[in-house]
Amino acid sequence: MLYEFSVGQLACVVVSDGQPAPPFEPPLEQFFTPDSGVPADALRAAAVREDRSTLTCGYNCLFVSTPDGMAVVDTGLGASFLGYGEYIEPLVGQLEHGMDDVGLSRATLAAVVFTHLHQDHSRGAIWSGEVRFPAATAYAHASEVAFWKGPVELPSAQPHLAAARETIRLFGERMRPFEHDTELLPGIRAVAAPGHTPGHSAILLESGGERLLCVGDTFYDPLQLTNPTWSTPWDLDRPVSVATRRAMLERAADEQLMIHAYHLPFPGLGHVQRTSTGTFSWHPLR
Known part of the structure; x- marks a missing residue:
């Protein structure tokens, strides 16, 4: 799946690494749990209102x-991924096929910008045991790189540890840790969005008076706009992730930013x- 558009003078294309459809869509209760701050009765009520369970x-x-x-x-899960069960393998890892379809070259890609180093954002760059984009410089926040290189004990971080460390190792000197509010490339700036991971970042595109904010994993589902306090098991610092989500949603609404989720x-x-209730709503581009 491909979608081409522009932000000012910046030509853009969204390439899907995959999107599992029914019956493989994950259940809501897998993402929103009592331990992540979502009461089971509140989730059931929301599922009834939304008329969906996934x-x-x-x-x-x-x-x-x-x-x-x-x-x-971000680069998706990559090919030959079995981490969610065997059913997932043919449903993801489509990034490179999409690149071929739109005429994008792996060999000449100049930069990989990671919002964070969870496996579903980084593994697509290194799934084969080597960097898939041999000419690319990689960018990740300094706190993100330091976290995954250090002792990682949080249980919810464990599934992502191998891919994060392999990404850091394989890019080596071509991994450029950045600080927030830094222009990484012309028209591409890093914005602080911590909580999901220590160095989780939003990415702001700006050109010709137009702007687009890539929010990474600030939210997974529109339910987190109507319920900004709802976190997921993968938010490593839940209070900070809630504060970040509110700040991002307020900025997006007040500045009328286009969002890439x-x-x-x-x-x-x-x-x-x-x-009118003091929360937010999602309006997909049509």
């Missing part, structure tokens, strides 16, 4: 053509609006 989990990788070359924001249904583009 969420659509996309893997929307964003390519941006900059004056310094083509960059991609990595895990929402393809292509993950839309806008956020405030509601």
Whole structure:
């Protein structure tokens, strides 16, 4: 799946690494648990209102053509992935096929920008045991790199540890740790969005008076806009993730930013609006 658009002078294309459809969509209770701050009765009530029991989990990788070359924001799960069960393997790992379809070259990709180093964002760059984009410089926040290189004891981080460490190792000196509020490439700036992981970052595209905010894993589902306090088991610091989510949603609504949401249904583009109840609503690009 491909979706081409532009942000000012920046030509962009969303390439899907996969989007499991029914009957393989994950259940809501897998993402929103009592331990992550979501009471079971509140989730059941929301499921009734929404008339659904699952969420659509996309893997929307964003390519941006900059004056310094083509960059991609996050790289999906990659091929031959079995971490969620055998059913998932043919449903993900589609990034490189999509690149071929739109004429994007692995060999000449200039940059890989990671919102964070969870396996569903980084493994697509290293799944074969070597860097899939041999000319690319990689960017991840300094705190993110330091966290995954150090002793990682949190249980919810364990499934991501191998891919994160392998990404850091394989890119080696071509991994450029950054600080927030830094322009990584022309028109591409890092924005602080911690909580999901220590160095989780949003990525702001800006050109010709137009802007797009890539929010990474700030939210997985529109239910987190109507319930901003709802976290997931993968938010390593839940209070900080809630504060970040509120701040991102407020900014997106108040500044009328276009949003790129990595895990929402393809292509993950839309806008956020405030509601009369003091929460937010998601309006996908049509």
